[in-house]
Amino acid sequence: MTSVRVEPSSKVSTADVIVDWYAGAARNLPWRRPDVDAWAVLVSEVMLQQTPVARVEPVWRDWTVRWPTPADLAAATPAEVIRAWGKLGYPRRALRLREAAAAIVERHDGVVPRAVPELEALPGVGTYTARAVACFGYGSPQPVVDTNVRRVVARLVHGQAEAGNARTADLADIAALAPPEPERAVRFSVATMELGALVCVAGAPRCGVCPVRDRCAWRLAGSPAHTGPPRRVQKFTGTDRQVRGRLLDVLRAAAHPVPASELDATWADAVQRSRCLDSLLTDGLVEQTDDGLFRLPQ
C-alpha cells in the first residue's frame, strides 16, 4: 500500500508558509486587482505612505478614474490635486505625485519606469515605494521593506519584539527569505506585508493565528518585551503641522481667494500662524494673488 509522505514542517520554507497563508487571508484591496496598471499602483503606494488603507481606498478610486494616466495628472493644477487629496494628510505627497507624473511624461514617454533606480529618481518615491511599484506594478521580484515587513523580520528572524529604525540590512534580511521563483517572490513580498498588517501587528500580535508561530524566533524566545529606547511618538497638537493643516483646510474649502484676516481664526498665535503660512507658500501648497489674497496654487 502506498503512503503519503508528510514532510516535517521545518522542511517547508518559511516563504512558502507565508505565501500559502496569504492565498487564504489576503484582503481584497482594489489596487491588487490584476488589471490595475503600474501608474495606479504608484498612486496607491504614495497614498499609503503613513496613511491607513481604509482612508486611502475612496480617494484612490477617485484619482484613478479622474487621472488614469501620468499625463492626465501632469495636466492638472496643484489646486485640483490638493483638493482631490482631501484629508489623507501630508499633502506635499499630492504635489510630489503630480511632479512625478510630469517627470514620467518628460523622461519616460508617459510610462511609469520599470527599473528601481529610475523609480527612485521620481519625486516622492523612495526606497520602499520604488520597489513596491516594480514588484506589484510590474511583477519584478524585488524585496520590499515597509514597516510591516521590518516588524515581521524583527520577530520572526531576529527574535526582537520591535523593529529598530530602518536599516540597509533590512533588504538583505527579507531577500534571504524570498523564494527563488520570480512569481512566488512577488507573492512573498505582498504576503509578508500583509502578515505584518493583519497578524504580526504592532500593538497586540495575534500569534494564535500566525502561520509561522512555530518557527518565530521571538515566540521561541518566550516573546520577550522590547528592550532599548522606547520609540518616541511625535506630537501633533500645537505643532506647525496642526496649524498648517488648519490653514490648508480653510483654503481647500474656499471657492475664492481669501484675505489673511480670514485665516486668523485658524490659530491664535500670530507668529506661528504666519510662519506656517510662509512654509505653505514655500512648499507650493499655497499661493498669494497680486492683491494679497491667499489660495491654492492655480
Add this chain to the structure above:
DNA sequence: GAAACGTGGTA
C-alpha cells in the same frame, strides 16, 4: 541621523 511633515481611528 534626527526632525519635520497630517489626519483620524483605536485602546
Add this chain to the structure above:
DNA sequence: TTACCAAGTTT
C-alpha cells in the same frame, strides 16, 4: 483623555 499607530520621504 492621552498615547500609539498607519504600505515613508525629504532635508
